[in-house]
Amino acid sequence: MPDLVVAGGGMAGLVAAARARELGADVVVYEKGDRPGGSMLLSSGVVWRYRDWERFREECPGGEPQLQRLVWGRLDDDLAWLESLGVSVVGREAGNPLTTGFRLDPGKLTETLASHAGEVRLREPLTELPEGIPTILATGGFQGDPDLVRRHITPEAPNLVLRANPWSAGDGLRLALGRGAELSVGLDEFYGRNLAAAPQISPGDFVPLAQVYARYATIENLRGERYEPRTWSEIDVVQWTARQPGARARYIVPDAALGEHVRDRTVTDVIEAARRAGAPIEQRNGETVVEVVAGITTTLGGIRIDGRARAAEGLYAAGADAGGISTGGWSSALASALVLGKLAAEDAI
Ligand SMILES: Cc1cc2nc3c(=O)[nH]c(=O)nc-3n(C[C@H](O)[C@H](O)[C@H](O)COP(=O)(O)OP(=O)(O)OC[C@H]3O[C@@H](n4cnc5c(N)ncnc54)[C@H](O)[C@@H]3O)c2cc1C
Numbered sequence: 001m002p003d004l005v006v007a008g009g010g011m012a013g014l015v016a017a018a019r020a021r022e023l024g025a026d027v028v029v030y031e032k033g034d035r036p037g038g039s040m041l042l043s044s045g046v047v048w049r050y051r052d053w054e055r056f057r058e059e060c061p062g063g064e065p066q067l068q069r070l071v072w073g074r075l076d077d078d079l080a081w082l083e084s085l086g087v088s089v090v091g092r093e094a095g096n097p098l099t100t101g102f103r104l105d106p107g108k109l110t111e112t113l114a115s116h117a118g119e120v121r122l123r124e125p126l127t128e129l130p131e132g133i134p135t136i137l138a139t140g141g142f143q144g145d146p147d148l149v150r151r152h153i154t155p156e157a158p159n160l161v162l163r164a165n166p167w168s169a170g171d172g173l174r175l176a177l178g179r180g181a182e183l184s185v186g187l188d189e190f191y192g193r194n195l196a197a198a199p200q201i202s203p204g205d206f207v208p209l210a211q212v213y214a215r216y217a218t219i220e221n222l223r224g225e226r227y228e229p230r231t232w233s234e235i236d237v238v239q240w241t242a243r244q245p246g247a248r249a250r251y252i253v254p255d256a257a258l259g260e261h262v263r264d265r266t267v268t269d270v271i272e273a274a275r276r277a278g279a280p281i282e283q284r285n286g287e288t289v290v291e292v293v294a295g296i297t298t299t300l301g302g303i304r305i306d307g308r309a310r311a312a313e314g315l316y317a318a319g320a321d322a323g324g325i326s327t328g329g330w331s332s333a334l335a336s337a338l339v340l341g342k343l344a345a346e347d348a349i
Helices: 011-022 039-040 053-059 065-084 104-118 148-150 173-179 235-241 268-278 333-348
Strands: 004-007 029-030 048-050 090-093 099-104 120-123 135-137 190-196 219-222 248-254 281-284 286-301 311-313 315-318
Touching: 004 011, 004 333, 011 029, 011 039, 011 104, 011 135, 011 268, 011 315, 011 333, 039 104, 039 173, 048 053, 048 173, 048 333, 065 099, 065 333, 120 135, 135 173, 135 311, 148 248, 173 311, 173 315, 173 333, 268 286, 268 333
Parallel strands: 004 029, 004 135, 029 120, 135 315
Antiparallel strands: 048 099, 090 099, 190 286, 219 248, 248 286, 281 286, 311 315
């Protein structure tokens, strides 16, 4: 019998398994998909926190302060621990003046963590909680289950694009509730990106087709009703879009904004990528109109955990399965997966 069972071989699960093995435990990781890495492997690999604690609270005012404090306070040490495992760091800043963190190569991160995690049983979902063995739920949230998304987030669920791995469908949540765990705050919130509404969107398009210049555009739904963006991360824009007819919107971009920089690209670059992918784009006098569809990356609500990542007796949750950290805004999901995955393993062993 192993000392610890981990459900999910993504960021939180692999971190938990690697840490537990480092502490001498015998661990089994169950992974529903046909590869390790979950959504972490598809991500941009930026693991970050707000520079200032007060800013974190302002940006995510609905989150549990105790959990936020854990992630914020432990991230720097836990990034150093990741490096000690041999994870190579691509950049030592998060590319945003508000935030600090590391940029990691998602492929190498997955490979290194998997090499420390021991046995990862691919194509073997955890469907029942084992009796008498501490278990960490790290199944990556419920964005892959349209029924749960419809019930908790938006009636437009069938029209959303799943901008994530296809396997994270609320299994951890169901298992935890069956064991008497409680729901966190913010069950109706998610992180995602508005994507250019191309006819086909595959995982390789999740980053290039993200339309991340809402602050320079006029936003309206397909009925012509307007929305005013209010956050730097634009998380409010995608959550608004997800609740509009067809989960679609239009970005109306004045010519004057085309040269603005968004991360390492200009607005023109982003629109050209959308055009190449066949998204509906209209050229009007002095402006470009891009049709977007809401893409859901990860749910932000889920299982309620305490300050040791415990959801119930002998049961832990980490990563996107654990809700109530980014509520009201957005903070790095890779960061909370790292901190809470590691903490859960330390408490369980
Ligand atoms: C395009 C893109 C870009 C992103 N960029 C960033 C970024 O730069 N910074 C950031 O912080 N976040 C980013 N994210 C979000 C981040 O990748 C995820 O939120 C993060 O991976 C969550 O970690 P996790 O361990 O909870 O879930 P995952 O890494 O998704 O792992 C969950 C795993 O659980 C498995 N699973 C599901 N059900 C079961 C079951 N019943 N039994 C066993 N296994 C199961 C899944 O197959 C999956 O492998 C991005 C995501 C995407 C898609």
